Amino acid sequence: MTDSSMTNYEKIPNARLLELLAEDHELQKLEAVTKALGSETRLKILKFLSVHTSTVMEIAEALGLPPSTATLHINILENAGLIKTDLRPATRGLQRVCARVYDRIIIQLPAYLETAETPIEVSMPIGAYTQIQAIPTCGLVGELGIIGHLDDPSAFYEPQRIYAQLIWFRRGFLEYHFPYRLPPGSILNEIEISFEVCSEAPLHHPDWPSDITLWIGGIEIGTWTSPADFGGERGMLTPAWWDTQNSQYGLLKVWKVTSTGSYVDGVQVSSIKVKDLPIKPGEPISVRIGIKENATNVGGMNLFGSKFGNYPQDIVMRQYFKRVGKE
Template identity: 40%
Template structure:
């Protein structure tokens, strides 16, 4: 999980300001404990442990369940998160200051065109959509419900809503998503060269190291046993170039894309058959993987 270091996330950040809560996390790393066991291990009362557990649970770090024990009902605690990454820079390398912006979430099933080749498939949180490894089902009307999709090579393309008005032009664009390679079943050593294009211009290429499935995805439904989660990546296009996770990857600037009022904005995710590592694409929505989001887009304009 990636977390912006901002005041709106204080409920999570405050969890690490207490030595007792950090010690609890250390204990739960070994396995589940009930309230009494935590209290005994920490040398504090059960009432104090209960308060700390409540704070950790509200922050999404710990999950609890009530079980019937020898002496009545007991609350068992376990870690919900495996990792938490703190992001200090919460926008593109050129920070938003006195300019206005808007943000949208694009469901991953809401692509407007595609050209995919097997292995490929679509899932909603409840079921498979169509047949696996048959690209025809990427045209099935139910594809808009997909929250996990994958393909061995090819592309999916999205139309980003354009809310710019008048003479406004985009000053920067930031797109974040959860993504990884695509191997049959899964293979964590399966590199893939994934290309991101905006308005027909390739702005960045990133090599994903693998297709991850050895650990359960936090939000992946229990019935799905193949690819579990991806990596959270942030693509930023600014006046100074294009960046992935703050690292400059190309000299394509926001001016090159001509993102302005009244123009279509197209975003394409592709793995070319001619790539050095043609390892496919797996794309996660909020119902799968480790991050409860779809494709998140922020467009900053030049209006004052």
């Protein structure tokens, strides 16, 4: 296969969601976001960045702003976490490239939730899988280099696999066992799993759909279609030795199973409820991520660890619970 053609700045994928809770522990973040949004100029910058990344000079010229004014507004947006910037080589020196991070923002107003408990969070390295099926093209790499041999399924059993930071395959799945950590006298309200993921094409491809499915305890939670295998532009965390023509970053997807159904980024994908999951004290919580054999779009999968891609996290599970007897 040949390299896919890329424009100077890749189109930005949509449907990225920021959820904020109007409570004391998020007050600083909330104030920064609302301040950033309270300017017509900054809203125009966000609109301009909705479909592509741009340099500071391009933004200034498009909106008729002095570069110093554009820089001031961009700094406010970046401090609020609404855009990210990166320095890239240019003809003369470096240029600052800006990208929008979110497409939707939801602010939840404060309320008394007497039964709510702090969720239990478990971060699982992507190389800590307990079962794998990997059909080429496939491979895994660590922060410093390739593990085993590319397109060789036996590489996935190398001892160094635990240090993997990027895993990919054309077909197959990865399965992980998370610990049950609910305290005695409590019941599970919700379970949330988040990870950075994208499709797997030869090298990379901006239009390469893939149906990626999540299972918990052997129960299919739902399927999300990845739009592309993102590359050609280095991921924020991706090491310099990994060629930019390879997969560079994914999208951070948040799966949640609640009392009303199962959701990906707040969009319902199935009617499976938390009570339907076979989760028991003393037993592992199995989580499988992969491509179904009968998937409509068999476009493979890239799974990113905390030191590859754009998000400094591994596979994160949050177990939300309440104490029995509380109203």
